[in-house]
Amino acid sequence: MNKILIIDDDEELCELVSEYLTVEGFEVNTVHDGETGLCKALKNQHDLVVLDVMLPKKNGFDVLRELRQTSKLPVIMLTARGDDMDKIVGLEIGADDYLPKPFNPRELVARLRAILRRATQTEERQQLASEKLQIEDVEVSVSGRSAKRNNEEIPLTAIEFDLLVELLKNAGNIVKKEDLSVQILERKLSPFDRSLDMHVSNLRKKLDNDKIKTIRSVGYIYTVKS
Amino acid sequence: MNKILIIDDDEELCELVSEYLTVEGFEVNTVHDGETGLCKALKNQHDLVVLDVMLPKKNGFDVLRELRQTSKLPVIMLTARGDDMDKIVGLEIGADDYLPKPFNPRELVARLRAILRRATQTEERQQLASEKLQIEDVEVSVSGRSAKRNNEEIPLTAIEFDLLVELLKNAGNIVKKEDLSVQILERKLSPFDRSLDMHVSNLRKKLDNDKIKTIRSVGYIYTVKS
DNA sequence: TATGAAATGTAAAGAAATGTAAAAGTTGAA
């Protein structure tokens, strides 16, 4: 079942479309401003985003631009007719399709299916979280949400687990604090938010190997023997 | 070309999947009971095994357990939906992924590719010579973010480490201060910014060999015996 | 060769980021 994220401040329209898409066999989430929309999209739990251009807090273009910095998630943009639509779909912005408002929900479904089909065909689904991660003596089952070191279970909290997975996925590479904050805590990193630091601290204590190193003012890295 | 071994007693399904995978560019063998499956797998002539749980002669769990005693060959398990799948992938059993039946062959391909990609990546990681820099008695692991001299760990700060890597990568060649500033401190070098000088100074002290020479008004060079 | 401006070396002070114990706030289950 495909999961669609709708970002549009018109709640009535969201409701309507949401209902239609649900009947058509999609799973739908809606949010009503750009900022939370971006956060949700970055969580990578949806297959496609329907994104309105006019939005409170952060407009559709900004959302798309920031999303595209790290993600290839398919996006359909909703625009008022007459906007210079050429540029919207243009490569420089990176939307996969657009739909002028007002639109027929049937057309939305058609375009949606087309894009999803294309996406699976081109196998952009390769981001599929593969189930098991193993780096040296640490082993993680993603769906089992369990982690072991030297075959011994390490009890982790939900956040610690997500954090470990994110670090292991990028083992040997630096992961930015900003990205971790968005992906794991689901909020933008603000200057005096020390929560992430605490989780790293606690995770380090539990892992009790010396693998997570700090890159000051950038982020963390799960180091691997070379 | 990747070789896949399918162990499943449903011959019709095997045929179907086999055909699909062949089209997708895999080479496929199928067997229909656990015992011969295990034998084939142990011969180490495949890159990945697709293993059904329900099997005649020897069930999937047993096959996997015995296989794991000597082999790390990647395995995807096929299970009836609703089985406690957590445990199936569970670390104690050692499958790399699972797929509930009935499944979409496209998803099988996606997961298969994901696992194979991971497998090659870890292989590559172990072969990547560029991950390790060695100049005479100084040895650096980039992914491990650690540096040794005469096999003894040198504790470096993040910036000192980056600096050393940059110098070693260009050992025997001059590295400009401007470039170092941009690459390591992520800012343009301004006339009275002495930060870089300090880091060089500190790094020299820690390395305690006389390798980093100054090229006045240009930059630095990590010297090597000729 | 002597001179002085410019560049470098580095100790030490100051600023910023991080580590972490402990307090405070949240959440979910019984």
Add this chain to the structure above:
DNA sequence: TTCAACTTTTACATTTCTTTACATTTCATA
């Protein structure tokens, strides 16, 4: 509700980075 587990915030110690200040070196030029 109450409790326990978890998350976030607070507060302070520590580490790392930058700036300052001054000594030293380099090198073009007189």
